[in-house]
Structures are given as structure tokens and as C-alpha cells.
Amino acid sequence: MFAYIVRRVAYAIPILIGVNLLTFYLFFVVNSPDDMARLHLGVKRVTPESIEKWKAERGYDKPLLYNAAVSGPPRLTNTIFFEKTVKLFGFDFGHSDDGRDISHDIQQRMTPSLAIAIPILLVGLLINITFAMLMAFFRGTYVDVSGVVLCVILMSISAMFYIIGGQVLLGKLLRLMPISGYDTGLDAIKFLVLPVVIGAISGIGAGSRMYRSFFLEEANKDFVRTARAKGLNESLVLFRHVLKNAMIPIVTGVVVVLPTLFMGSLLLESFFAIPGLGSYTIDAINRQDFAIVRAMVFLGSVLYILGLILVDIAYTMVDPRVRLS
Amino acid sequence: MNMPVILWTDALVFLLVAVVLAFALYTRRQPHLRAPWRHVLGSRLASASSVVLLAYVVIGLLDSLHYRVALENASDSTEVHYAVEVLSALDYLLGPLRTRTEKTYSAPFATHLYTRETVRQADGSQIREYPRLAWGGRHLNDPEADFSHDILVRTATAGLQAVLLCGLILVLLGVWLARRSQRTVGRAIGNILAQRTRTPLLIIWMTLCVLVLLFFLALNLATAYHVFGTDKVGQDVFYQTLKSIRTGLVIGTLTTLVMLPFAILMGILAGYARGWIDDLIQYLYTTLNSIPGVLLIAAAILMLQVYVTNHPENFETALERADIRLLFLCIILGITSWTGLCRLLRGESLKLRESEYIKAAVSLGVSHFKVISKHILPNVMHIVVITVVLDFSGLVLAEAVLSYVGVGVDPTMNSWGNMINSARLEMAREPVVWWSLLSAFLFMFTLVLAANLFSDAVRDAFDPRLRQR
Numbered sequence: 048m049f050a051y052i053v054r055r056v057a058y059a060i061p062i063l064i065g066v067n068l069l070t071f072y073l074f075f076v077v078n079s080p081d082d083m084a085r086l087h088l089g090v091k092r093v094t095p096e097s098i099e100k101w102k103a104e105r106g107y108d109k110p111l112l113y114n115a116a117v118s119g120p121p122r123l124t125n126t127i128f129f130e131k132t133v134k135l136f137g138f139d140f141g142h143s144d145d146g147r148d149i150s151h152d153i154q155q156r157m158t159p160s161l162a163i164a165i166p167i168l169l170v171g172l173l174i175n176i177t178f179a180m181l182m183a184f185f186r187g188t189y190v191d192v193s194g195v196v197l198c199v200i201l202m203s204i205s206a207m208f209y210i211i212g213g214q215v216l217l218g219k220l221l222r223l224m225p226i227s228g229y230d231t232g233l234d235a236i237k238f239l240v241l242p243v244v245i246g247a248i249s250g251i252g253a254g255s256r257m258y259r260s261f262f263l264e265e266a267n268k269d270f271v272r273t274a275r276a277k278g279l280n281e282s283l284v285l286f287r288h289v290l291k292n293a294m295i296p297i298v299t300g301v302v303v304v305l306p307t308l309f310m311g312s313l314l315l316e317s318f319f320a321i322p323g324l325g326s327y328t329i330d331a332i333n334r335q336d337f338a339i340v341r342a343m344v345f346l347g348s349v350l351y352i353l354g355l356i357l358v359d360i361a362y363t364m365v366d367p368r369v370r371l372s
Numbered sequence: 373m374n375m376p377v378i379l380w381t382d383a384l385v386f387l388l389v390a391v392v393l394a395f396a397l398y399t400r401r402q403p404h405l406r407a408p409w410r411h412v413l414g415s416r417l418a419s420a421s422s423v424v425l426l427a428y429v430v431i432g433l434l435d436s437l438h439y440r441v442a443l444e445n446a447s448d449s450t451e452v453h454y455a456v457e458v459l460s461a462l463d464y465l466l467g468p469l470r471t472r473t474e475k476t477y478s479a480p481f482a483t484h485l486y487t488r489e490t491v492r493q494a495d496g497s498q499i500r501e502y503p504r505l506a507w508g509g510r511h512l513n514d515p516e517a518d519f520s521h522d523i524l525v526r527t528a529t530a531g532l533q534a535v536l537l538c539g540l541i542l543v544l545l546g547v548w549l550a551r552r553s554q555r556t557v558g559r560a561i562g563n564i565l566a567q568r569t570r571t572p573l574l575i576i577w578m579t580l581c582v583l584v585l586l587f588f589l590a591l592n593l594a595t596a597y598h599v600f601g602t603d604k605v606g607q608d609v610f611y612q613t614l615k616s617i618r619t620g621l622v623i624g625t626l627t628t629l630v631m632l633p634f635a636i637l638m639g640i641l642a643g644y645a646r647g648w649i650d651d652l653i654q655y656l657y658t659t660l661n662s663i664p665g666v667l668l669i670a671a672a673i674l675m676l677q678v679y680v681t682n683h684p685e686n687f688e689t690a691l692e693r694a695d696i697r698l699l700f701l702c703i704i705l706g707i708t709s710w711t712g713l714c715r716l717l718r719g720e721s722l723k724l725r726e727s728e729y730i731k732a733a734v735s736l737g738v739s740h741f742k743v744i745s746k747h748i749l750p751n752v753m754h755i756v757v758i759t760v761v762l763d764f765s766g767l768v769l770a771e772a773v774l775s776y777v778g779v780g781v782d783p784t785m786n787s788w789g790n791m792i793n794s795a796r797l798e799m800a801r802e803p804v805v806w807w808s809l810l811s812a813f814l815f816m817f818t819l820v821l822a823a824n825l826f827s828d829a830v831r832d833a834f835d836p837r838l839r840q841r
Binding site: 061062063065066069070073074082083085086199200202203204205206207208211214215219307310313314318328329332333335337340343344347348351352 | 655656658659660661662663664666667668670671672674675677678679681682765769772773776777778779788792795796799804809813816817820821824825828
């Protein structure tokens, strides 16, 4: 088990190197730092001096891969590639293009992100499993059919409509909760209710339908038929046999997204003005802050790979038949 | 003479149409391929939604025929100048909608502006009032008295026209069915109405009726009013939503077209060749997959923006600039979304590789290329079809989110994402401007719902696992 995890972590390294090479290529080779400077300073009134100044302030004035101007190891380290890309492996994200410390920002913004992502995940799971069980229990009847139709309808509505609709209906017309904003400590709760409700509702369509198919898949298996043949009543079969086995794909599906919860939700956070990592990313994209985007790409891929490793471990825990080798 | 303009996405759209037509013709002659499609069309929901989808496609295709109007020549020189604006066949048909702009916001079916303005009276005094619209309800002498009567007359006219056309369609369907099954037209129509046809023609006809009614309603009402109101700069919102259809369709379809060759080639190759090729391809898609999709798209779009700002000379018109961004968005969305299909195809080819008929083919000395093209490819096609159809609605929805994040289509391009994005601020206004959001919602929801229902039927028909149950 331990050896397996070590191997998986080792396997993650070439992938992270690939991610970094790709972002390095996109940000520094396809477009030179000169282009970035010109975009930031505006196209019209750009003097070569101001471009040089902009680059020097942010450390983009070094050579890309090999610095011939100095001697010794700095030949390789005093370069953009080393400064901006290799250092990411030590989780040293450096400074954003407007001079803020990215690592500090990320640490600060993680909590609000988790404060809405975790409740959404839990509430969503609860609703989806209940709804899916209901449909599976009444499978083939009009309850099931109308449930599936409702799911397809809910799936067909863009997340943006849920958010705007929820804000207008619950926040503006009914005045049940503040439309957007955030506060520290326990005061944050009243700001979190609306995004959590909307986040959970917008996931019902796709989630419940998927879980329903998991349940139905198990419900058609032989051991379930045996259980029924033994004379167990339907609800016992459903909770004891079907639910337990259908939890395997559900749990693994949840585990794989667990690490990415840190990244926050792009839409919800920016619509509700929650200072999490999702809104951080969107702001960076809108301000065209390449340093933050690069840091978030790296962080995102680390968390994704972490999710893949976790899901393998989770498999062995929820399903004793699976052995890692 | 007008100058036809073929944008990059136009060319690809028509290529796609050609591919689909070729595929359809090929399918017609292969009974084993025809059967699942029959099954799809046999489902009531799927056949109704395919009619809706077809209507969207027609609008989208009309909007893909672009041209630039030749300007009136003032001097005697023979050189022809063209307008900077690129129009489409749809713009031509919707001419009045496009040109009839108001000053600013006006509600659906309004005859007056949504905001008060200071108007100077004839005697020099000034009053604050809601001024009449320049176009909406212009033909009414006294809006308060005539409005409801006018709407009633126009709706009734539309209803009458729709009834006539629907009747005609029913008769034509009957004639077509009668010629195929050698019955009388009356019997054929009776069969349709009693749902005794293999394809649910009654459902198809009813969906058509709804569409025809909507068409005539639009024809009668939208020419005299702004049926979905006007936006901040006074442009007709109905026109904007109709124009947005093309953007949505292009994103939903071209993305798949772009990624398909890669996904098929890589997936089959990885599964068939195994060894280091498999490792390499797996590495490639795990790497691409591990980058958060939105961020990769953002990075690529930022790069494109830098390129476009630094090379303005390559793009003659604003639409061309917007178009290259749309194309680029499709490509980058394709790059982020091919991995799922690739993994599925790899798994399937790994399985097929061990099957007896492929082992037989290999031992008989058939070349690898032939094995892949003759034996593996046809046997994984159902996965490709299912994925393509399933991905469509997700991509249409993704466009809206990306536009909101600021890395979607060009802000000047008509798209549902841009409409929702601007509606976000309008919803915060007092009083609320809700019609942009409503019309984007209606059109997008209809398209995505139809696509979802259709793709469900396709999956049920093509997935052998599901069919056994």
C-alpha cells in the first residue's frame, strides 16, 4: 500500500513537469514578455524604456533558458524558466504582476472557498442521494419518469440562471438573505446560505440522475434478486444491499473532487463577492495577471493529481475486493 | 454586387454539414447503422426535439452565409468599396429588427421608453415623461386605446396563418406517406393522427405546428413591436437572441469536430499499439486533464488577445476578429475535452484487440492500418456518436460561463453568455430590466433541453449495454 502510494506520487512528477513546460511555453515562448508588457501598458504609448522597466520590475527581463551573462550555477538559475517555473515545485509562487505575495493570498483565500464548497458538497450529496433513492424505489412508475424528466429539465438550465434567479428571488424580492458579500468569523454564515442553497440546487439535475443510474445498476444484479427471493422487503433491500454497493461509485466520485474544492467555485464566488480562490482566479484573468494564472494552473494540477491518488486509496477502503499493487 | 465573405468558422460549419450529410448517406445504405437511428426517431421525445434542433440549425446556417454590402459609389471610379460591416443572410431576413434601434431600454411590447426623459414642449416649458418609441408600436395613433386591439388582431392573424400552414404540412405528410405505403391520402392522414406510424409523425407534426405558430407570431408581432424589448443601446433583444443561436451551435459542434480526429486517432492507437505509445498518450492526456480547464482556456485566450492586439493588420473587420476568437475558443475547448473520449476509445480498443475476429485478421496477415480502419474503427463508432451528442449541450452551457469569466467569445459577438453577462448588471437596476435574461434563458434552455433529450435517446439506442435491458 505504502509502496503503491510512493509510486503514484513519483508518477505525478513527470505530469507536473509536463504541466509546467506547457504553461511555460504558452506564457513565455508563444508570447514574449514584451507582448505582455505591451498589453499591460496599453498599445499606443509604449516606449522601449517603459517596457524594459515593466519587465525588470517583475523579473521578466532575464533570458528564457540560459543566462550567458553570468557564470557558475546562476547560468541556469538566473533565468525566467528557473525563477518562474521551476520554483513552483517548491510552492514558491512569487509575486503577482502588481506586486502582491501570491502564497499569502492563496492561504488567506482558501478558507472562504472551503466555507462554501464543503457545505455545497454535503448538502448536494444528501439531496441527490435521497432523490435518487426515491426514483430508484419507484422505478418504472410515473414517479420515476417524472423525476427523470425533472432532472433533465434542471440539467438544461445554465448555472448562471440559477445564480441570478436565486439572487433576485431570494435576495432581492423576498429579502431573506443578503445578495452578496462576506464577513469574517461566524458572521459569514448569513452570507453563505444563499450561495450554498443555489450551489446545491444547480447540481441536483445531473447528480441525481447519475446516482439513480448507479442505484439501478446495482438493483439489477443477482445478489439483489437473491435478497428479494429470500423475502426481504423492498426498502430493506434498497438500503442494505443497493445503497451500500452504489456508494462505491458515489464515494469515489466525491473523493476525486475533494482536493479541487480548495480551488473554489469560479461562478458562485464571483457572483456572491466571496473572497475565495475562485474569485481570485477570475480577477486575475480579468486583470490579465499572468503570474497568478500560472500559480493557479500549477496548484490546480497538483490538487487534481492528489485527487486521483486519493481515489485509488478510497477504492481499497470502500471496496475490499480491490487490492492495490 | 455584394462581396461574399467566408469566415473561418463558416467554412468549418459547411465542412461539418458536408460530413454529416455524407455520414447520413452512408448510414442510409447500412442496415446495421440505420437501425439505431430508427430507434432514436421512434422515440417521441427524441423526434420532437430533433425537429426543434433542426429549426435552430436552419437559423444557424442562415446566419453563416456572410457578405459585405457594396457601397454606393459617389465618384465615377470603377473601384467598388464595401461596407465595414459583415452581414449574414439572417441579417438580411431580419433587416427591420436589426435597423430599428431605440434610444435605450424598452420593455417587451412597449410603446414608450423604459426611462423618463426631459422633453421640451412647444411652448418652451419642459416636462419629464416616458417618450414614445421610434419604432415599437409606431403605427398606433393612440397607444393606450389601440394597443390591445392591435395585439389581438396580429395574434389572430398569426394563428390563422399557422393553422393554414399546419394543415398544408399535414396534407403533404399524408401524401408522402400515402405514396410510400400505397394507401389513400385520407387513410394515411388517419394513420398519422391515430399514431399508427413507425416514426411518431403526429408528434413531429405537432412540434412543427408549435414552431410554425411561433414563426408567424414573430412575423406579425416582431415587425411592429420589440417582442423581447430593447437593450441598453436600444437594440432589439429578439434579434440578439436569434443571432446568438449561431454562436451556441458553432461552439457546440465545431469543438467536437476539432477534437474528433485527435481523440479517435490517439485513443485507438493507444489501445491497439500498447507499450510505450500507450504510455505516451496516457501521459499526454493526464497532463492536459490535470490543468483546470477554465485556466487553460483563459491562458490560451489571453495569448490570443495579445496576438490580436499586436497584429491588427491581419483582421480586416471587427467580425473577423471576433470570428478568429470563436474559432480559437473551439480549438482550445476541443483540446480540453478530447481526453474523455480518448480514454473511452483506448479502453474499448484494448478490449477489441483481444477479440477473436481481430486476432484472426492479424494472423491472416492483414496490415495494422486495415485492422484499425476496417475492424476497430467501425466497432467504436457508437462511442464516438454518443460522446459527440452528449457533449453538445455541455459545450453550449460552457460558453455562457466562459463569457462571464471573460474568456468566452468576443464581447462584441452576439452570444447568450454575453447577454446573460450584461443582464447581470441590469438585474441590479431599479426597476429591474429582466427581458434580456428572459430571452437568453428561453432560447438557450430550449436548445439545451432538446439536445439533452435527443442525446438521451441516442445513448439508449447506441449503447449495447443499455439495449439489453
